[in-house]
Amino acid sequence: MVEIDHGCKCPGNPLLPQICKVIKITEETPDVKTFRIQTLDGKKPFTPLPGQLAMISVLNVGEAMFSLTAQGDDWIESSIKRVGFLTEALHNLFEGDLVGVRGPYGNHFPTEELKGRDILFVGGGIGLAPVRSFIRHAIAHRKDYGELDVLYGSRSYGDLVFKEDIFDHWPKACNTHITIDIEEDGWDGHVGFVPSYLEEKAFSPEGKAVVLCGPPIMITFCLISLAKMGFSKENVITTLEMRMKCGVGKCGRCNIGSKYVCLDGPVFTMAELEDLPDEQ
């Protein structure tokens, strides 16, 4: 049973962005780029907790909510997949261009509550992005947690995000299990979908919490697999950040029943979500 803090706060006028600069752009995959962002005077815009989000705007185009995947002393980072009009504009940015940033929004992953426990991070495609902040946090505070596993899969090798992390950095601190959907030349790792790989690995539910994020269809099948393996819904955590729009629970889009993803989430346990109307 994982307790999740559902309090969300953001100081000042929560709708007003602060102008920041893109200082680094990394091309993760053909349609995912990571943007490192800093204030104009070289500071960190704010300090997000793992799982929290920022509203990032291309000021003359529009804004949208993105999870922050990493942070440093003077920067925050977000990995963004090109899916629509705004993300297209973001992908057209160059280093040095200005963006608007407001946040942090939403609650956060239960970093405190999970102390001392084993954690299995499951991600699919761009779904690794929101989880990354938590993985980085857990690795940075390695001794606070038990065994750490990262199981991550994508359509192809080219679609795997954060290649440096998953192949170089993370294996030093946790068990990484990487899979791609379809066999391809030069790939000698695992081939198969995330849910089946999960079952293959036969993780023990004993004392383990799962942080799960990915496309809806993957979530559905992972939940079936996890249930088979004996994980209870109370121990499976996910994030619904894609439902957030204004970020402050007012514009009216993010509610699932009486829960507002902006005000109560985006991090929920699967048990909590099950109590909500089926409108996701």
Next chain:
Amino acid sequence: MNDNLAKMREAAKRALESGDVGYVIGWGATKFPDKTSPLFMRKPEDAERLVWNEYAIPGIAKYLLDDLYPDKPIGVFVRGCDSRAINRMMKDNRIKRENLRLLGIPCDGKDDERCTICRNRNPLVYDELLWDEAPTPEPKDRYFRANAVEAMSADGRYAYWSEVFDQCIRCYACRNICPACNCKECYVDMTATGFQGKQHSRSDNLIFGVTRAFHVGDRCIECGECERVCPMGLPIMGQTQKILKDINELVGDYESGVDAESENYLGVFDLDDKDEFM
């Protein structure tokens, strides 16, 4: 009226009992005696809830767009205006005749201003006619709104439309009821294209009005539903009437929705079209 209602209930019941239609669209009562609401009858016994009286005003053809791929044909009661709406949507490739079961009901005219310009009380397309057709009374001035506005000065016209569109709340009820507004995605919902500002400013409201009129113009079936549904009671037919009036002036008798084949005015041209440009 009662006779006709009995015939309608019977027809709806028969259609539902036969299993040939998935459901039948007609009119049902509300808590208020002077208002009816579109009614979807799914079971034969639902036919008893059908009403047909002077308040059975709402256009019901547009609901066909909610169910473009029905498993069984949809039954619809069609008055003249509904039938023109159906022709309109068929011409625009949006609905298919084989998905419709049209129960023709010659209309006796309702107590509504827009019915005074009705040119077709009798349905123009139907599968069966529930009672005999009666001639449509001579319609009043087809362009009554446009004529009134045309008579104003340019400043007066701008002031007039400003007053109208200042009140417009952009709820798009006019669009949603309009059988000619049958795009899958409306341009106003695609803010990224930049054709329509989402602000409720006078300019954007006016531009919405002109653009909608232009999109609908040559395909308007003159049912007047846009005005009926407007919660602010705005005389928006004035825009489409102007376009129709001009078309009629330019090429002679032109009417949309009388069949599902005739070409739209703006979809064709004539070498001898009037040339007002030097």
Next chain:
Amino acid sequence: MSVKETNDPKIIAFCCNWCTYTGADLAGLNRSHYPENVHIVRVPCSGRVNPQFILRAFRNGCDGVMVCGCHPGDCHYSTGNYFTRRRFTLMKRLLEYNGIDPGRFHARWISGSEAGKFRDTAEEVTAMVRKLGPNTRYREYARREMSADE
């Protein structure tokens, strides 16, 4: 969005690539002088011009709009300008009906050889629009006086 004060109108001319744009180029070759107020947007055909472009131009600050193409029968794409003719005959009337002064919107047929006509049209339209002054219509942010936010 404040209405500008100077009387130096901005006029936009949507010109088809094959006739009017060429005609305007020829006006250049001939050193035919016309006011600086006319700005050409090149389009492949007058049939490409969506009436919504005109609304947008007025909304964002143009004082006059021209749509120019090949004479009927001369369309490079054979039929484009016939549709233009129908479309903008209606649109012009509709704009007038909505209180836009007829002097602010012009549709003209100008061929590739009619450099003189291009110059004359540019002069004529500029003079007309200048006389009308800055356009205020379709460029009002506020509706009526409603609240502090205006």
Next chain:
Amino acid sequence: MSKIGVFVCHCGTNIANTVDVERAVASARELPGVAFASEYKYMCSEPGQQMIKDAIEEYGLDRVVIASCSPRMHETTFRKMLKDTKVNPYMLEIANIREQCSWVHTDKAKATEKAIRLIRMSVAKAARDEPLFASSIPIEKRALVIGGGIAGIQAALDIADAGHEVALLEREPSIGGKMAMLDKTFPTLDCSACISTPKMVDAGAHPNIKLLTSCEVVKTEGYIGNFQVTIRRNARYVNHDICTGCGLCETKCPVKTDSEFNHGLSKRPAIYKLFPQAVPSKPVIDKNSCLKLTKGKCGVCEKVCPLGCIDYADEDREFTETFGAIVFATGYELIDWTALYGEYGGGRYPDMLTGLQFERLVNASGPTEGHIVRPSDGKEPKTVAIVKCVGSRDPKKGKSYCSRACCMYAAKHAHQILDKLPGTRVFIFYIDVRTPGKGYEEFYDQTRKDGAIYVRGRISKIYKDGDKLVCNGEDTLLGKQVKVMADMVVLETAMTPSSGIEELATMFGVARDVNDWIQEAHPKLRPVETQVGGVFLAGTCQGPRDIPDTVAHASAAAAKVVSLLNKSEMETSPMISVVRREHCCGCGACEKICPYTAITLEEIDDRVGAKRVKRPIASVNSGLCQGCGACTAACRTGAIDLLGFRNAQILEEVDALCL
């Protein structure tokens, strides 16, 4: 944002004299998305181009705006230049600050301001440019010539001589067309058969020409370079692979039916060659008159055929072939005057002939072996009335246009009558006499000298009185009524497009003019092309013309075909329309407006909730689309857009001007 490079050209002093180039450059630097801005004396020069290339490399530019002369001048130059760089050639915008600014304005301050605005507009548009890639379509090196008259034969021969395969399609059993029917040709009076039959034979024997006689086009798909044409070969009932054309069957066939070739002036058997010099010189069976095929009796031809070529079970057969180019050479036919001119007897009098009937009559190989006699009684006429403009120049009853050849062949007919039957009185009723051609006026003069009587005026009525045909009319020059008691009347009737042209034109998406002649792409500059790429015109399918003009037109079409087929592939402009399927509702407004039939409605699989459905959306054929953008203005949703001139790009230009 983008990384736009702005390059402002001085054009020597052409621009720099009127526009403060430095100021323009400085203001361009401030524009959104501009990463670099610079100037040069001549941007189009080698060093100018090199400067742009260097800047692209140094500043990592991803799009380029050049402020210079008209894009009509150097757009291609600069696109070509960009091919060697990382910038896509279509990520280029040109601000026309010479023809549309420095050359037409004098006030330097104002001109500079305008140049700044024009550059701003181009920069705004460039920010929305996207990489486009010209695709090339392979070209099938074969041509299909539709129609085997003189135009088709000439075009086929020219294309074949240039080394390309040609299929020459003719719906009749023989090529030859109308010219094969003629006796002599004006103004030289050389024998038509003598000059056309050798061409027919050449065509039949040419290794690059495949004759498709008795064939019709039933369907076509594809576009320039790659037309898939489905052709139906109508049943011939004679196996041409074995038949030697000995002609025995024709002599034994018991059926006698009207000869089409002789316009009903003689009879032919049911198994027949169209005319003696037919190519291919092999008979076919007319299924409508053959006793075996209509009644199941007879079978004589089968019995007499020494080689067993007769096959009553033959059927129409369809096959599909691919062609890179199409030539329409469908020709003309004469207007059916009988339906239009009741006052001329409506066809009741056998001694009234059309021009083509007269040609057969006067032809040495015709039904009378060239004797000019009345069909009714075989007597030689003493008085002949020739009436011109029957159906031509008569918008009330016939066609408004002039059929162009009639004046000359009327003169020729008069000449032939006077030549063969000296002393005959020949009256020619005319509205005008038009003789624009080499030797034409001289020929007309000669005819008058020969004794032909030209009367200016229309004939209002022709009726029979005894064995005379009474022609009532007015001599408008003298202003008095005239009455001619003729033994024979020749009506020089209007040319109209061949039957079936509507279907054929629709199939290929080719436009027709008000009179159903095929519309050429441009009346002056592109007279042998249609607005559909790869479809060309030869001869009278485009409008009435005489033989020399037809042959010239056909050779011109062939030249166009050859220049197309000489390429192995063709680059198509990538600036074409594209459809956003999720927004398109399939209303078809764009389909109707497209002049190139480039847009069709295509059923796609879609999902509505849990339901899998098929729904129509517009689909653009990139081979046919010419990028006019007419469809975009017809689309209410904005689902169809034009690459290179997207709605968003034009709106950006508008907005940028308004800043």
Next chain:
Amino acid sequence: MKIKKDKFKDALASIAKEAKVFLPMKGVYASEYRVWDGAGEPFFERNTALPPKELLFPRSERMYEYDLNAGTVTEAAPDEKIVIAGIRPCDVRSVEHLDKVFLESEYTDVYYRARRENLTMIAYGCATPAPTCFCDSMDVVPTDAPGADVVMNDAGNSYVLTVNTPKGEHIRDLISSFLSEGKADDVPAVSCSLKVEKPDDLHKQLIARFDDPMWETLSDACLGCGCCSYICPTCYCFDIGRENRGKTGTAFRCWDSCMFSDYSRMAGGHNPRPTKKERLRNRYLHKLAYFPERYGTSLCVGCGRCIDKCPARLDITNVPDIIQGSESNG
């Protein structure tokens, strides 16, 4: 306190000296709260077609200007004093609800707060409910508005005033010269003809019936327009957009409606509320279940505007009726 009706405009004039006064007025096409020009007649017979919410939450509102050249954003700060004279008790209640959303939830909305702090509400006790009114079923007393700064009730040739708040006292001081002492007769009780019976646990029952087929029937006739949400005094959905001018521009927010098909569509195309059934259900449940769950009170104030104006005559009162098992609508 009382004020003679013929002194009412004089009193308004005194207020108008320091604040913009809005009155319910008959528009050319529909009634709404309009700026009082010093002469216009108030329209008290019926409630306005448009609710007063746009005075606090404008249809379109500039939030900030941005300037990419300077790298700055400039926040808009509305600071105009506004007095609404003649707001109905149902609409006063709606403002209380909006306060909960914009002021009392996790995030405070600074634009709303600025406007709200500058707003004074003089309520007009309702004596003439429309046939579609059902506020007394939604715990509003038609003749009283505890949330208003001043309440005024018709008493023949004068209005009786009750002051509730310090802002109200300020108004009283402004118009004191027109006031006379005196107690009015008791304001007669007013009752709406449309009655809605709802169980106390309506919200629980509704959520339990989330998957009930009734939502399909209820939404059959829905056209998917935004009429109900735009004329609803408590609907507050919005969208944020921008008007760009080169390197500078304005971010604005404008009303949006959860009834629009594109409203809940996310980037990439997924729509959690794909059809009108889900959308109407969400709107009804938001009013009658989700809001009560979160804030302890129904979001519907019973003004009846949506019933009166719905093009298809959808009726929110049918929802409690169905739950009550007393559906009167056949």
